[in-house]
Amino acid sequence: MPLFARVQSFVRNLFSARSVDSDLDQEVHSHLAMLTDENLSAGMSAGEAHRAARIELGGIEQLKEQIREQRLGNWLHSILSDCRYAIRQLRQNPGFTAVAVLTLAISIGANTALFSVVNGVLLNPLPYKQPDQLVSLWWDRTPGQHSSVPYANFLDWQKQSTVFSSMGAYRQQDVVLSDAGEAERVAGVMISANFFDLLGVKPFVGRFFRPEEDQIGAGPVALIGDGLWKRKFGSSPDVLGKRVALDGAAHTIIGVVPENSPIYVSAGIYTPIGQLSDPTFRDRRASTGTVGIARMKPGITLAQARMDMDSVARNLSAAYPDADKDTGIFVNPLKDDLTSGVAPMLLVLLGAVAFVLLIACANVANLLLARSTGRAREFAIRVALGASGPRIIRQLLTESILLATAGGALGLLFAVWGTRTALAAIPQALPRADEITLDGRVLIFTLAASVLVGILFGLAPALRTSNPDLQKTLKEGARGSTGSRLRTQNIFVIVEMALALVLLAGAGLMVRSLIELAYVNPGFNPEHALVFSISPPAAKVATAAQVRETYHDLTARFEAIPGVEAASPLFGALPLTGGDSLVPFWIVGQPKPSSAREMTRAQWYAAAPDYLKAMGIPLQRGRFLSQQDNETAPFVGVIDDGFAHAYFPGEDPIGKHINLGILDVTGAEIVGVVGHVKHVGLGVNGVLDKRGQIYFSMTQLPDKLLPLVGRASTFVVRSAAPTATVTVAIRSASEQFDGRQVVYDFQPMTKIVSDSIAAQRFAMSLLGVFAFIALVLSTVGIFAVISYLASRRTHEIGIRMALGAQPVEIARVVLGQGMRVALLGVAIGLAAALALTRLLANQLYGVSAKDPVTFAAVAGLLMLVALAACYIPARRAMRVDPVIALRYE
Amino acid sequence: MSPEPTTLLQGTLDLLILKSLVAGELHGLGISRRVQQITSGTFVVKPGSLFPALHRMEDEGWISSFWGDSENNRRAKYYRLTKAGRKQLEVETKRWSRISWAIGQALEAS
Numbered sequence A: 001m002p003l004f005a006r007v008q009s010f011v012r013n014l015f016s017a018r019s020v021d022s023d024l025d026q027e028v029h030s031h032l033a034m035l036t037d038e039n040l041s042a043g044m045s046a047g048e049a050h051r052a053a054r055i056e057l058g059g060i061e062q063l064k065e066q067i068r069e070q071r072l073g074n075w076l077h078s079i080l081s082d083c084r085y086a087i088r089q090l091r092q093n094p095g096f097t098a099v100a101v102l103t104l105a106i107s108i109g110a111n112t113a114l115f116s117v118v119n120g121v122l123l124n125p126l127p128y129k130q131p132d133q134l135v136s137l138w139w140d141r142t143p144g145q146h147s148s149v150p151y152a153n154f155l156d157w158q159k160q161s162t163v164f165s166s167m168g169a170y171r172q173q174d175v176v177l178s179d180a181g182e183a184e185r186v187a188g189v190m191i192s193a194n195f196f197d198l199l200g201v202k203p204f205v206g207r208f209f210r211p212e213e214d215q216i217g218a219g220p221v222a223l224i225g226d227g228l229w230k231r232k233f234g235s236s237p238d239v240l241g242k243r244v245a246l247d248g249a250a251h252t253i254i255g256v257v258p259e260n261s262p263i264y265v266s267a268g269i270y271t272p273i274g275q276l277s278d279p280t281f282r283d284r285r286a287s288t289g290t291v292g293i294a295r296m297k298p299g300i301t302l303a304q305a306r307m308d309m310d311s312v313a314r315n316l317s318a319a320y321p322d323a324d325k326d327t328g329i330f331v332n333p334l335k336d337d338l339t340s341g342v343a344p345m346l347l348v349l350l351g352a353v354a355f356v357l358l359i360a361c362a363n364v365a366n367l368l369l370a371r372s373t374g375r376a377r378e379f380a381i382r383v384a385l386g387a388s389g390p391r392i393i394r395q396l397l398t399e400s401i402l403l404a405t406a407g408g409a410l411g412l413l414f415a416v417w418g419t420r421t422a423l424a425a426i427p428q429a430l431p432r433a434d435e436i437t438l439d440g441r442v443l444i445f446t447l448a449a450s451v452l453v454g455i456l457f458g459l460a461p462a463l464r465t466s467n468p469d470l471q472k473t474l475k476e477g478a479r480g481s482t483g484s485r486l487r488t489q490n491i492f493v494i495v496e497m498a499l500a501l502v503l504l505a506g507a508g509l510m511v512r513s514l515i516e517l518a519y520v521n522p523g524f525n526p527e528h529a530l531v532f533s534i535s536p537p538a539a540k541v542a543t544a545a546q547v548r549e550t551y552h553d554l555t556a557r558f559e560a561i562p563g564v565e566a567a568s569p570l571f572g573a574l575p576l577t578g579g580d581s582l583v584p585f586w587i588v589g590q591p592k593p594s595s596a597r598e599m600t601r602a603q604w605y606a607a608a609p610d611y612l613k614a615m616g617i618p619l620q621r622g623r624f625l626s627q628q629d630n631e632t633a634p635f636v637g638v639i640d641d642g643f644a645h646a647y648f649p650g651e652d653p654i655g656k657h658i659n660l661g662i663l664d665v666t667g668a669e670i671v672g673v674v675g676h677v678k679h680v681g682l683g684v685n686g687v688l689d690k691r692g693q694i695y696f697s698m699t700q701l702p703d704k705l706l707p708l709v710g711r712a713s714t715f716v717v718r719s720a721a722p723t724a725t726v727t728v729a730i731r732s733a734s735e736q737f738d739g740r741q742v743v744y745d746f747q748p749m750t751k752i753v754s755d756s757i758a759a760q761r762f763a764m765s766l767l768g769v770f771a772f773i774a775l776v777l778s779t780v781g782i783f784a785v786i787s788y789l790a791s792r793r794t795h796e797i798g799i800r801m802a803l804g805a806q807p808v809e810i811a812r813v814v815l816g817q818g819m820r821v822a823l824l825g826v827a828i829g830l831a832a833a834l835a836l837t838r839l840l841a842n843q844l845y846g847v848s849a850k851d852p853v854t855f856a857a858v859a860g861l862l863m864l865v866a867l868a869a870c871y872i873p874a875r876r877a878m879r880v881d882p883v884i885a886l887r888y889e
Numbered sequence B: 001m002s003p004e005p006t007t008l009l010q011g012t013l014d015l016l017i018l019k020s021l022v023a024g025e026l027h028g029l030g031i032s033r034r035v036q037q038i039t040s041g042t043f044v045v046k047p048g049s050l051f052p053a054l055h056r057m058e059d060e061g062w063i064s065s066f067w068g069d070s071e072n073n074r075r076a077k078y079y080r081l082t083k084a085g086r087k088q089l090e091v092e093t094k095r096w097s098r099i100s101w102a103i104g105q106a107l108e109a110s
Helices: A002-015 A017-041 A046-057 A060-070 A074-092 A094-123 A151-160 A195-199 A226-233 A302-319 A334-339 A343-374 A376-384 A389-425 A440-466 A470-476 A483-519 A544-559 A611-615 A641-647 A723-737 A749-755 A758-792 A794-802 A807-843 A852-878 A882-888 B008-020 B028-038 B047-060 B083-108
Strands: A134-142 A145-147 A164-172 A175-178 A184-186 A188-191 A221-225 A243-246 A249-257 A269-272 A291-296 A328-333 A529-535 A564-571 A582-587 A600-607 A619-622 A636-640 A657-660 A665-674 A693-697 A713-719 A742-748 B063-069 B075-081
Touching: A002 A017, A002 A074, A002 B047, A017 A046, A017 A060, A017 B028, A017 B047, A017 B075, A060 A074, A060 B047, A074 A094, A074 A389, A094 A343, A094 A389, A094 A440, A094 A758, A134 A151, A134 A302, A134 A334, A151 A164, A151 A302, A164 A195, A175 A269, A184 A742, A195 A291, A221 A226, A226 A249, A291 A302, A302 A328, A328 A334, A343 A376, A343 A389, A343 A440, A343 A483, A343 A758, A343 A807, A376 A389, A389 A440, A389 A758, A483 A758, A483 A807, A483 A852, A529 A723, A529 A749, A544 A564, A544 A713, A544 A723, A564 A611, A611 A713, A636 A641, A641 A665, A641 A693, A713 A723, A723 A742, A742 A749, A749 A758, A758 A794, A758 A807, A758 A852, A794 A807, A794 A882, A807 A852, B008 B028, B008 B047, B008 B083, B028 B047, B028 B075, B047 B063, B047 B083, B075 B083
Parallel strands: A188 A269, A221 A249, A600 A693, A636 A665
Antiparallel strands: A134 A145, A134 A291, A134 A328, A164 A188, A164 A291, A175 A184, A175 A243, A221 A269, A243 A249, A529 A713, A529 A742, A564 A600, A564 A713, A582 A600, A582 A657, A619 A665, A636 A693, A657 A665, B063 B075
């Protein structure tokens, strides 16, 4: 019963507020009347009776307010009325509201956008069943250097490990799909039979591979991705049992699976990895792109899994000393595998964008403070009518939270647009980019950020306004005492300037890094170099002889195109694309290392004689490969100058011989030295860049290797003609060679170079945008404060001018005030930036995180902008007419 | 808003108001005068305390109100005890007896 009564009261107080209130009014007045009656009957005069009654009752409005505050549901009722009041207030000042909402929208929008990226990339679990149990497995040929695992090793891992409920493998290998419309190149993944079961993925139709299909000699079967299914087969379930040719070999489609995955590039074709019989793939010494993936048994920790795999690695080390001595196995949470590279950068950016939000808060707080002076009377009157201090704080906070929420809602729109634009601009910069969406967590983030921000920027002005000195405020008129208010405003501006300086310094360092990177000589000439890939029909690359003939023929055809200066196939990884192809070697005359593992490894490239010309790599000594270096001639190699310096210091490397592991070539003669190519990355200078580079003649590669590497190849073509023209000519030359052949992935080498620093460009663009917003906001902030200051001093300036002060002196006073604030902000900002920019150190290249030039430049820029912002109020102050200024007071 | 009065003073006021309504319905001024009367003038309840308390107690469901005519033929708002209010009076009375007994003991102790 009491609960029922209370609910009833709550509902009545809330929804019949008007009738409850008029009831209250009547009650108070009837009480007053009865008190007056009482006094009259006690013999007082009418006037006296009324006065005494009023005294006993107290202030009618105050009493009513006291009663209202006692009511059930009063809090909700007053919040609603606060909101109504706030909206009315905000609508009365559309200029202020627009500026504040826009400021907040930009900064909350930027925060939302970045948080949605962090959420999609770092926070969200991978889209698989119990993703925390998933790990990736890499082969540590040398400690700390993770590479793909030789398939033979993977099979041993699978057999010997005890901590995983299942272990699978995948290897990306593109294929040419024919017999289903026009022949085309399709991204492909070779997978172990258990791969999708392990991830917890279900087929759309059909089934996965059976273990017996994951063996050499099993019937050729394939799964296709849903995208390909839709595009080629109209999503028809009849696709099951259809036969397609993959690299010329007939395969039966047995199922349809999702095409996208954060783990590998989205793939159209899946084949069983165990069917691949290539000898190099089966070679225990060669890592050929196979990556292990496993699901830990429930209750098994990462540490336990690592211990178990360590013991597996020790077993293999003992069993196969030549290939596996002292090798390790790296067990990494699958998610870290994908995101650990970008996590530090994203967190730095998140910090930066939070700074932008703080600056926006300071700015809006300053606007509110400026307004609060004008509203001092309003609040004094409300206090006089019975509003309590906390009540007024709540009222003001309601206003600021409402502002922030409006800003947040608009910001959400900015965020949707901004995220899309940023990701579209630099798609290579992030893993899992397609998983970035505005989900519930992002919306909650935005809402929480808005409310928090509203409280943050509303609190200082609210506290300052809520405790007005009634007498003084009401008497003094619109101008309250404002000394402490100014102090608060100055502090806000100083904080803004300091935060803006930190962001500018970060952006400045990134810009300098990118400029430095742009000046890095990649070791080749990307201008006019066009790169594409080619997949000859399987029938033309089945044997080593066919591979030699086919690529020889293709090279000649491409070089015959008018305007093409040079063309060459390239077996092995293209520089700056993230891949590598390594060969262990030892120098003839030196003792052979006891195992393949102990041999130093070099980056190898197998190409045609014109590769040097096509890539624009300078020849330093001797000669490059020639047509005479064919399969019947002695095996020769050309090394880069880094190789020469590292292994033949002070000697002439030409004429020296080296032995090559894996390729099983002994006594290859070095015939030339060429310039070093930045293979790993423009900004990479460490051990990875010091790796030696060696060029072989494509035709001299061993017969056992050619069919594997010859299935598809990169081609480099040098031509000054427009890319589109060359592309068309190459396509038609390819068509003439063989209609079944597929050419794809045309890219200017310049694009490959710029894509290789996409992550840095992404970071720089965002930091640049944030710094720009910060600069604009803090400029507006200092302008507003100095203008206000100057206008406050109009009277004083008038007196000074009447006493003979020169306008220039007046301007100096106003500017001096602004500059003091700006200088203090810049000084604090410099100190903070010195401490914070080292978080960026990993993203920087060729510039120290404490680069004095950058710091001086951004400090100068900020001061200059502040000076410009103060110039307008200073000039206005110079033009003060003393007569008007004095009369105005 | 808490049903359990937290201060002695507030508890006292609620108790006195409930007690004053036992005999029958009264308007605000009537309650005020009745309290004054039954406490022999010890407690004078000012409107500033009386009305907030009345409205709170009404929200709690201990008393209910209706409009009627006063002895001087003025429209006045009358309050009467509800069933829940009578129960609350018992609770408050017991609580008060315990407190006053305890305070008495404390003061008598030497």
